[in-house]
Amino acid sequence: MPTPDRTSLEAIVEAGRDIVESEGPTGLTMQAVAARVGVRPPSLYKRVKNRDDLIRLITKATIRDLGDRLAAVEAEAGTGDASGPELDPRRTLADMARALRGFAHTRPAGFGLVFAPQTSPGGADVEAMTVAVAPLLRVAATLAGQEYELEAARTVTAWASGFIAMELAGAFNLGGDVDRAFEFGISRLADALAARPAN
Amino acid sequence: MPTPDRTSLEAIVEAGRDIVESEGPTGLTMQAVAARVGVRPPSLYKRVKNRDDLIRLITKATIRDLGDRLAAVEAEAGTGDASGPELDPRRTLADMARALRGFAHTRPAGFGLVFAPQTSPGGADVEAMTVAVAPLLRVAATLAGQEYELEAARTVTAWASGFIAMELAGAFNLGGDVDRAFEFGISRLADALAARPAN
DNA sequence: ACCTGAACACCGTTCAAGT
DNA sequence: ACCTGAACACCGTTCAAGT
Numbered sequence: 001m002p003t004p005d006r007t008s009l010e011a012i013v014e015a016g017r018d019i020v021e022s023e024g025p026t027g028l029t030m031q032a033v034a035a036r037v038g039v040r041p042p043s044l045y046k047r048v049k050n051r052d053d054l055i056r057l058i059t060k061a062t063i064r065d066l067g068d069r070l071a072a073v074e075a076e077a078g079t080g081d082a083s084g085p086e087l088d089p090r091r092t093l094a095d096m097a098r099a100l101r102g103f104a105h106t107r108p109a110g111f112g113l114v115f116a117p118q119t120s121p122g123g124a125d126v127e128a129m130t131v132a133v134a135p136l137l138r139v140a141a142t143l144a145g146q147e148y149e150l151e152a153a154r155t156v157t158a159w160a161s162g163f164i165a166m167e168l169a170g171a172f173n174l175g176g177d178v179d180r181a182f183e184f185g186i187s188r189l190a191d192a193l194a195a196r197p198a199n
Numbered sequence: 200m201p202t203p204d205r206t207s208l209e210a211i212v213e214a215g216r217d218i219v220e221s222e223g224p225t226g227l228t229m230q231a232v233a234a235r236v237g238v239r240p241p242s243l244y245k246r247v248k249n250r251d252d253l254i255r256l257i258t259k260a261t262i263r264d265l266g267d268r269l270a271a272v273e274a275e276a277g278t279g280d281a282s283g284p285e286l287d288p289r290r291t292l293a294d295m296a297r298a299l300r301g302f303a304h305t306r307p308a309g310f311g312l313v314f315a316p317q318t319s320p321g322g323a324d325v326e327a328m329t330v331a332v333a334p335l336l337r338v339a340a341t342l343a344g345q346e347y348e349l350e351a352a353r354t355v356t357a358w359a360s361g362f363i364a365m366e367l368a369g370a371f372n373l374g375g376d377v378d379r380a381f382e383f384g385i386s387r388l389a390d391a392l393a394a395r396p397a398n
Numbered sequence: 399a400c401c402t403g404a405a406c407a408c409c410g411t412t413c414a415a416g417t
Numbered sequence: 418a419c420c421t422g423a424a425c426a427c428c429g430t431t432c433a434a435g436t
Contacts, residue, residue: 003417003419030410042411043420051410115364116315126372150375151383154362158384159354162361165314166353173325176349184350185357192391202400202436229429241430242401250429 007037009047009057016058020109028055055113060128062110067132069099074135089142090190096136097160097186104164112168115161133157144193152193159189206236208246208256215257219308227254254312259327261309266331268298273334288341289389295335296359296385303363311367314360332356343392351392358388 015036020028030051034041048054077092104111114125137153144152163185172178214235219227229250233240247253276291303310313324336352343351362381371377 005419029408031408039419040421041409042413042422045411046419112315115361116311116368129370130373148383150373151380154365154371154375154380155358155384155387158362158365159358160361162314162359162364163353163357165361165364166357169315171328172353174329174349176353181350181353184347185354188354188391188394189388191394192387195387195390204400228427230427238400239402240428241403241432244430245400 007039007043007047011037012044012047012054013057013061016054017061017107017110020058020113021107024109025055025113030054056125058110059113060125062107062114063125063128063132065107065110066100066103066114067128067134069103070096070132070135073099074138089139090194093136093139093143093156093190093193094183094186096139097156097182100160101164101167101182104168108168111164115165140193143190148193155193156189159185206238206242206246210236211243211246211253212256212260215253216260216306216309219257219312220306223308224254224312229253255324257309258312259324261306261313262324262327262331264306264309265299265302265313266327266333268302269295269331269334272298273337288338289393292335292338292342292355292389292392293382293385295338296355296381299359300363300366300381303367307367310363314364339392342389347392354392355388358384 012033015033016028019032019036023032028051030041030044033054034044044054048057073092073095077095114129133153136157137149140153140156141149163182166172167178172181211232214232215227218231218235222231227250229240229243232253233243243253247256272291272294276294313328332352335356336348339352339355340348362384365371366377371380
């Protein structure tokens with residue numbers, strides 16, 4: 001007769017996310033995860049292939065949350081709420097960038113996992129990422145035109161993720177107002193993408 | 200009578216850089232470094248405090264190389280060479296961005312170390328980074344005006360590092376020409392920074 | 399003054415044995 | 418079918434003992 005399950009994949013991933021945020025990626029040991037979900041380390045291998053696999057699952061869950069935030073911004077802009085419909089795509093783009101930054105501030109380590117430069121190749125998060133970024137792609141198309149949709153979306157994503165990564169790493173050490181720099185960047189960027197110059 | 204030194208800090212850092220590039224950050228073990236410089240692991244601790252310290256030194260050396268490349272672009276633009284003096288700061292900015300990208304392609308892992316989102320706080324690379332980025336700061340000032348120097352430099356650095364990080368992570372999986380996206384981004388960005396709109 | 403073997407703590411992972 | 422203790426390989430780091 002099988003024993004009732006003492007944990008679940010979901011609980012393991014959730015525990016992993018918590019640990020990553022509180023202890024950093026280094027703190028994410030199989031022992032720590034096991035302790036948190038109340039089993040012994042070897043039991044984890046019934047649900048995840050290994051530590052890298054767990055990190056992949058944590059990253060994927062983070063990407064999904066991130067996509068939810070972008071979708072929420074898009075929905076707000078599209079339908080219009082109490083403050084009225086938001087028609088300027090530049091404003092929507094800025095809101096999405098701010099949503100991304102807000103998310104990064106609440107889950108800095110998770111954000112780091114998603115946008116880490118040294119990701120293992122063939123990460124199966126490709127699909128999740130594609131879905132998550134779809135709203136951004138749509139505003140980019142509205143703003144820069146269908147022809148430059150991909151380029152515009154990549155420009156914004158690159159800028160925002162780079163900015164936030166540097167911010168989280170404490171790279172903005174020359175003083176100055178980081179919020180101001182963020183608003184400066186998104187404003188100029190939105191203008192530039194909407195400009196559609198000849199080249 | 201003291202024995203002659205069998206290695207040096209320089210050799211250790213250089214070995215570390217090679218290993219990081221060929222095996223990735225995970226492959227950077229004290230044992231691998233020791234084997235490469237021809238001593239036993241414990242001997243490394245005579246020159247570096249620990250593995251984190253070694254990573255810090257590797258990062259710092261990488262930042263210095265990177266700064267050299269930017270300085271070279273600046274020097275070329277300022278003095279003018281066979282192809283004549285390069286006076287358009289937008290062109291200089293684009294050249295610096297391309298230099299950064301070129302560097303990242305030759306040392307992807309090193310680049311990842313420098314622009315990793317999850318850097319340990321208080322990394323002593325602050326000074327090295329400040330020096331390295333100085334040329335970029337100067338073009339930014341020329342382009343966007345002294346008032347927006349810092350914001351403009353941050354915008355470009357964020358975009359470029361974010362773009363390259365995504366490129367290295369294989370995040371540009373929606374097809375399209377990555378080179379084209381890079382040129383699109385730097386071109387629009389340079390225009391936007393030079394525009395100096397009212398806000 | 400640098401180098402080393404031995405040792406310790408810690409971690410990922412496997413596996414046979416339990417229920 | 419899931420869970421566990423025991424075990425193994427591997428790694429970072431310390432330290433007393435060599436030269």
